[in-house]
């Protein structure tokens with residue numbers, strides 16, 4: 001879908017992209033990097049809107065340097081910043097964008113209605129956009145990127161400014177762009193963790209350079225620990241503590257999980273991480289829980305969180321730490 005080769009973009013004071021070489025296959029890909037990492041610069045180059053200083057890039061097999069107009073016919077773009085005229089309605093705006101992409105009037109109206117419905121805008125679509133919430137504006141921006149039925153969409157920080165519920169809803173919509181319509185997606189975020197559930201593949205850039213490009217599964221591979229959560233009982237008011245002591249007596253290595261992602265369900269105690277020595281570890285944990293008369297809330301193989309891979313001291317890029325540290 002997208003291929004770049006030693007792509008650089010230098011501004012007088014800043015190198016925004018530094019010899020970036022990356023291949024992006026069809027599907028949903030996350031482009032992750034801190035603010036200023038070069039994400040928006042890359043998107044503008046891929047759309048043929050800004051020339052690279054060096055190197056080359058292709059989108060859908062088309063050269064960004066010479067075939068920008070053809071790329072923009074087949075690619076949708078959701079910009080990062082608010083760009084919606086306040087005194088027109090979502091319907092008027094999206095119909096206008098559809099017409100700009102070359103759709104005839106009737107098809108533009110029909111596609112607009114379908115796309116706005118898909119992003120979850122109903123009666124509000126006839127009201128001026130100046131009165132919309134941030135979430136509604138982000139949905140209109142997504143709709144205008146989809147309205148001409150592109151093969152690929154480039155979404156620049158679609159969750160920006162949204163609260164956690166709004167973020168989840170937007171990420172669900174982004175995923176459905178691919179599952180419902182078969183459109184490939186490149187979505188940017190400055191938050192590593194939030195793309196974990198949405199993307200098949202994640203590309204991480206920092207200071208315009210490629211840090212890592214791999215499938216989400218590779219990022220979140222299974223670790224050698226088992227997360228175990230139990231309930232308290234009358235005879236064991238701190239069930240987690242009782243289980244920890246018993247597991248250590250049984251010869252296992254275990255400890256409380258301290259990572260935020262391992263928080264227990266409210267009222268159900270805490271989570272222990274148990275090193276999996278071999279297959280017998282599962283039996284020992286199950287039998288110990290049963291012997292103590294505790295309720296087993298969950299026992300599951302723990303996976304890495306994407307954010308852990310890059311946390312100083314815990315990731316593969318830090319020789320001092322181990323990626324298993326939790």
Ligand SMILES: Nc1ncnc2c1ncn2[C@@H]1O[C@H](COP(=O)(O)OP(=O)(O)OP(=O)(O)O)[C@@H](O)[C@H]1O
Pocket residue numbers: 011012014015016033034035036037038039040041042157190
């Ligand atoms: N037109 C420009 N002129 C000068 N410097 C620029 C220009 N556009 C971007 N930059 C600089 O290039 C670097 C990369 O910016 P870019 O907008 O691509 O980052 P980003 O990863 O998208 O971050 P953000 O989400 O904050 O926009 C930044 O240091 C930015 O200040």
